[in-house]
Amino acid sequence: LRGSKSFTAALPGEAERNGHGLAYKSVSVGHLEAAPLSPSRLSLGRASSTATSTAAPEQGRPRDYLVLAIFSCFCPVWPINVVALVFSIMSRNSGQQGDTDGARRLGRMARLLSIVSIVLGTIIIVLYISLSIRGNISF
Numbered sequence: 001l002r003g004s005k006s007f008t009a010a011l012p013g014e015a016e017r018n019g020h021g022l023a024y025k026s027v028s029v030g031h032l033e034a035a036p037l038s039p040s041r042l043s044l045g046r047a048s049s050t051a052t053s054t055a056a057p058e059q060g061r062p063r064d065y066l067v068l069a070i071f072s073c074f075c076p077v078w079p080i081n082v083v084a085l086v087f088s089i090m091s092r093n094s095g096q097q098g099d100t101d102g103a104r105r106l107g108r109m110a111r112l113l114s115i116v117s118i119v120l121g122t123i124i125i126v127l128y129i130s131l132s133i134r135g136n137i138s139f
Helices: 039-044 056-060 066-072 078-097 100-136
Strands: 006-009 025-028
Antiparallel strands (some): 006 025
């Protein structure tokens, strides 16, 4: 069996329709005209192999700050650091589902709450230690 060198390609401006509202034209391999793709068409397609190299996904992947949120749970500001941990987990779930904007927003909130928790926790620990040392020393 010998394969054909012609195929059907969708080109804008053609009179014939294929039943799905898209124009088509039968052309040979050597005479294929490249039609410019709209931005919406580009976003619907799969990424090429050059876009899926090992360094590219790390740039676009939003951070969830899970390690920072877990570290903040050791500080004595319980409601704030637990909420930071919840936001961090929600950020990770959003990133895995493909919602990069939501994952970035939740990740920033987790980072903010974790930093606030660590700062407030450090202040509380320093105040507790200084007051306990001051209370034990008598002159």
